[in-house]
Amino acid sequence: MKILSGDPPRSRVLSILLVAIIAALAVAPFVFPGAKAMNVATKICIFAALVASYDLLLGYTGSVSFAHTMFYGIGSYSVAIALYSMGPSWAAVAVGVVTGLPLAMLLALAIGLFSLRVEAIFFAMITLAVASAFLVLASQLSWLTGGEDGRSFQLPELLRPGTVLIPKDWFGFAVNGRVLTYYLIFIACAAMILALLRVVNSPFGRVLQAIRENRFRAEALGFRTVFHLTYANCLAALVAASAGMLNALWLRYAGPDTSLSFAIMLDILLMVVIGGMGTIYGAIVGATIFILAQNYLQALMGAASNAAAEAGLPLLPGLLHPDRWLLWLGLLFIASVYFFPTGVVGRLRNPKRETI
């Protein structure tokens, strides 16, 4: 129980669900070895961590930020640029990490401090504007970032798919660099999520929740909310940047569409709300649901859309078209905010209707 920092799932169904998810992810390279399945599994790991870091901000301090993908992008790009310019070596990875993390933290610091000067209401709008500008900047500084095309690079030898570590005839499973990369990502993300669990269950985390409930009261009680909010911002930024670095290592690529686009920000929002705000576990559940849907539901929608078209129904083919899956997720999102503000996790923990 200590590893979960005293914050267990508190629901049998949820525990089973989480165990199933984590177990599936742990053995993915052996049980689901195809390229697509591996991509899905990796994406779930990375987004679980990314969304958990966002939950720290949204669910625990109550601040809506649209700039979270910026930190994700900084992590991705710093590793990508380093490996691109310095060639595939662990030294380059180290350089990427050492430049990316402090940069993300500094940016989080700047945003946090600037937001103190303006009304809290402005915060969400300002983060939206800043994130948009950052996206444009990344596209424009193509000498550094590769512009719209992004940066491709090679991994250090140990992590490359071609590197065979344990040949296929050993128990019938091949362990190559790709599998190694996967486990690197899996363990790193798990560690970060556990660390976040520890943070939110510490006295610091409880102060964050107090600030979320009533900032003035927290100040009156003597807590320096400035410090707490800034610290939370920086922590979330660090985890997000780390997730970005892992993403770049998996894709061997960093570009505006995979790390900075507004669509990713919306995906994060959807995952955290559907999964459950303020729970950390919600990030895991939300990421799993969302990414599985994104990859496998679209095929279903495609079939339904074709069927509707053949049946000659109006409108329906367009609405059910697989490209429109975000429409339905968006409706689910709205329904979640209103009917299930505590998300899947909250509902599983407390089946009675909650009034928030």
Add this chain to the structure above:
Amino acid sequence: MTDLAASEALPQPKRDLLPVLLPVILALAMLPLIGSGSSWVTLTVASLAMGMMIFIMASGLTLVFGLMDVLNFGHGAFIAVGAYVATLVLLPLAPYVQADSLWLNLAVLAPAALAAMAVSGALGLVVERVLILPVYGQHLKQILMTTGGLIVAEQALYALWGPQIIPLPLPTSLRGSFIIGEVAIAKYRLLAMLVGLVVFCGIQLVLNRTKIGLLIRAGVENREMVEALGYRIRRLFLGVFMVGSGLAGLGGVMWALYREQVHASMGNDLTVLVFIVVIIGGLGSIGGCFIGALLVAMVANYGGFLVPKLALVSNILLMVAILMWRPRGLYAVTSR
């Protein structure tokens, strides 16, 4: 009340005119940087026209926020919907659009604009009742719900019209420019400025000379007291929200004609600009919104000319600079 009319006025506090001077100062400062006088005039006219269009789009948002304390992140949806509705009117009536007669063109543009405003306003009704009323007073949920609304709206537009860009040609009589000496002034830009000014004056008239305007101005300052005076101001909210959405629709039409294209993502793209304008101007202030829109348009146009790659970033810098000077925006109105 003749003796009242002749009453003395208190020495008025120094009228806060500094923000009004900002666009003027900026425009003049750009002249030496741009160099050519005719280019400067073109850019300035472009700024004024663009500023008016952005003002029309943003005015609804700032009033809604100031009066109702509602953060509508889905405002861009009204802009896009307005543009699409206009295509429903203008594309079938292409012969009238292509005719080289100002009156025929306007005869077609006016219904297009009105239809756009009506549909956007109706959509505003739906949004207010379905997305905003249930979470009234909870900012966090408002942001989330309205963001969700924006996603759904954009996807619905894709589903209904498809992902391709729909061209929307300018009516023939509004193409081209008036040439005055060395300077070319685009005809459509003049129309945009005119419409913007009419909207601005219209809003000011309603706010300052009608009882409803009185209620709105008082309500922006202190909603509780207005209720304590016996007015069911929440009913007024819905009306203001619908007008705000309608204006966004109008802005969408004008912007679509300006760019001569309509695309489902235009709501998203313009949302950021509109937010910047509303933040710069101060929530609830129409005057601030006007000046903010001018400044943003100027930065976009002058910036686009001088440092093309950094247009959006320049607007962020503008926003940061103004917030450093006045943390609540140029004219902070609400008592919150």
Add this chain to the structure above:
Amino acid sequence: MTDLLTLAGVHTHIGRYHILHGVDFVVPEGQTTMLLGRNGAGKTSTLRTIMGLWQASAGQITLDGQRIETSATPDIARLGVGYVPESMAVFSDLTVKENLVLAARDGPLDEARLEWIFGFFPALRRFWLSRAGALSGGQKQMLSIARAIVEPRKLLLIDEPTKGLAPAIVVALIECFAEIKRRGATILLVEQNFHAAQAIGDSVLVMDNGRIVHRGEMAALAGDVALQERLLGLSLETHQ
């Protein structure tokens, strides 16, 4: 003499805070009832609850025979209640004229009534077209009160009108209240200035910790210094 306003067992919660713990009192028609008490005793909360700005979590409030504890603020105001809040709440961006036009919801401004108001508050006539935000504190208070009486009201809820005002203006306010009273209005007045309270109060209610701890005639309390010190922690004489 009927009771215009009755509160029975009224509790109010603000979030998690239990502010009013079962408030019971009556306000007789045509009289001026003073509501006294230490800071934080719950006087302003009581007025706000009556006005519907905060909803009572329990209890009943009856105005002129009608139950209003669940009514919305505008509806309560339209039953003929005028409210003068502690913060005055004048609309700074509107002129004095516009403030009063807004307050006169039943029709255009009554000239005769305006003249009567100007009699007490000549400054309002002088600064008729000026922005209310430019007025001094005392003038804003006059405007706030003028708003509540620009049309006849059954009940006036007034929260600490003389706070921070110069003695000359306090005199004007006292005259105004006396005149309103003479015209038959019912007033529930929260006031810390003893002279003002004594001049116009008929009956007195003392609050402490969200409850009424004393009810009685003003004259009786005014004459009993020991009682004053027990209830309010000081004698009203010394507390100006």
